[in-house]
Amino acid sequence: MSEPAETAYFQGAFVPRxxxxxxxxxxxxxxxxxxxxxxxxxxxxxxxxxxxxRLRDHMVRLxxxxxxxxxxxxxxxxxxxxxxxxxxxxxxxxHREDTYIRPIVYKSGAxxxxxxxxxxxxxxxxxxxxxxxxxxHKGLQLTVSAWRRxxxxxxxxxxxxxxxxxxxxxxxxxxxxxxxxxxxxxxxDGHVAEASSANLFLVQDGVLVTPAxxxxxxVGITRDSVLQLAGREGIPVVERRVxxxxxxxxxECFLCGTGVQVAPVTGIDGRVVGDGQMGPITARVQSxxxxxxxxxxxxxxxxxxxxxxxxxxxxxxxxTTAGPP
Numbered sequence: 353m354s355e356p357a358e359t360a361y362f363q364g365a366f367v368p369r370x371x372x373x374x375x376x377x378x379x380x381x382x383x384x385x386x387x388x389x390x391x392x393x394x395x396x397x398x399x400x401x402x403x404x405x406r407l408r409d410h411m412v413r414l415x416x417x418x419x420x421x422x423x424x425x426x427x428x429x430x431x432x433x434x435x436x437x438x439x440x441x442x443x444x445x446x447h448r449e450d451t452y453i454r455p456i457v458y459k460s461g462a463x464x465x466x467x468x469x470x471x472x473x474x475x476x477x478x479x480x481x482x483x484x485x486x487x488x489h490k491g492l493q494l495t496v497s498a499w500r501r502x503x504x505x506x507x508x509x510x511x512x513x514x515x516x517x518x519x520x521x522x523x524x525x526x527x528x529x530x531x532x533x534x535x536x537x538x539x540x541d542g543h544v545a546e547a548s549s550a551n552l553f554l555v556q557d558g559v560l561v562t563p564a565x566x567x568x569x570x571v572g573i574t575r576d577s578v579l580q581l582a583g584r585e586g587i588p589v590v591e592r593r594v595x596x597x598x599x600x601x602x603x604e605c606f607l608c609g610t611g612v613q614v615a616p617v618t619g620i621d622g623r624v625v626g627d628g629q630m631g632p633i634t635a636r637v638q639s640x641x642x643x644x645x646x647x648x649x650x651x652x653x654x655x656x657x658x659x660x661x662x663x664x665x666x667x668x669x670x671x672t673t674a675g676p677p
Contacts, residue, residue, distance in 0.1 A: 359444045360478040361437050366444060369478060379459035379471050384515015386458030387417035390610040392482070393442060393451040393659060394646045402447055402659040405610075405645045407435050409573050411455070417511035418457045424473040425457060435657070438477055442659045445479050452482035452610075458514065485611035486533065488638065491618025491630060492607065494547070496596060497523040497535035501545040501568045509568045520548040534607065536599065536620070539568045544594040550612045551575040555604035555633045560589040567593060574608045574641075577655065581640050584651065587633060604631030606638070614638040 362372035380386040389411070393404040411431035419426055438453050445451075460474035486492060499522055502509070507516045520537075527535035527548070535548045546552050546569040554561045560582050565571050582589045599605070605617035605625050614637055616630035630638075643649045647656055 359441060360476065361441055362476045363474060366441065372476065372478065374460065375462055377462040377464070379461050379463055379465075380514065382464070383459075383466060384513065384518075385421075385423070385468060385471075386456055386514040387414065387421055387423065387512050388454060388456045388514055389414045389417075389512065391438070391453040391455070392610050392613075392645070393447065393453060393479075395447070395449045395451070396647045399647060400448075401647060402442060402451070403645065403647045403656040404435075404439065404442065404453065404659060406573050406577065406655050407438060407453075407657045408432065409576075411435050411438075413512070413571075413573065414455055414457060417513070418473075420508045420511040421513060422468045423457050423459065424468075425475065429457065429475070434475070434477075438479075439657065439659055441477055441479055447479065447481060447659075449481050450483055452480045454478055454480065456514070484613070486615050488613050488615045489630070491616045491625075491628065492533040493531075493619040494534050494536050494605075494617050495527050495530060495532040495621050496599070497526060497537050497548070499523040499526065499535070499537065500540055501537040503540050504568050510565075510571055512570065517549070524548040538596065542596060543567055544596060544599065545569045546572075547607050547609075547612075550607040550609035550615075553578065553606050553608065554594065554598060554602040555631055556598070556602055558588070558633070560587055560633065561594060561598070561602075562589070562591055563594045564591050572609055574610055574613070577641060577644075577652075578608050578614065578637055580652070581637055581644070585636060585640065587637075602626070604634050606634045608641075614641050 359366050360369040360372040391410045393402050395402050408431050411434040415429040418429055455477040457475050459471045461472035502519045523535040523537055537545050539545050544563050545567050551572040563569055599620050600623050603626050607615045616634045618625050618628050644652050
């Protein structure tokens, strides 16, 4: 990562990032009561343009996460309004490189109370220059984690709760201590869910296979992009339950997500996947995805939001609520 951007959106205004701080007794800090999104904006050096990737789709999911978790701010969490704030922030920070956008809805009230209702909720957002999260050209080495993916009946899998990511952090750290790049997480009954913070695809006999959304995984926006790209490219796709042993029999494997983008997997638990190189279908999907999000091709224009001139001051209106959700 490069140096952090200078401006953030906090408590209803664009402020110097150094001033965007929460008190120690903030409910979200104490109990993880918040939800977030991770969004990329890609810099096209030839065009000298910055494109935010599926910006509104991410803001729709953020609003949905807040609703699922009962955090409040509905209907203030209008996806178009949130998108305008993010775009304004990108302009103010003058990014001319690949950039990460982090919007957060969180319980900002100061109280020692394990509850959600009646506690103030707020929205904040910051941006951060970010290149490749993992090496997307070198094959990743994965391991099946001893830690299971949190069940949807415990913490909603279709939301992105801030506190729930300790599950991913524990699994990911364990994998790295064992010498792997990432962890694959299983459901409570032992089926493949996803990586610690990315969705997973296998290739079997020319068919893309990915776990069904009912198997405790986050319904990823990059996952959806891969499904759409596969349809455009004529690559057959199946969404279904995936057994652990299928990981070892796959011809190809890759991860996808905002952070990892589309990253090939060439080994799982010390076993070589395919021929140990990025497979042809993975390479095809990765190449097309990066070309689309960088604006190098005309396909899927609805995925790209051009970051243009600064927006109207109205987007800085406060989204805070002190009332019950």
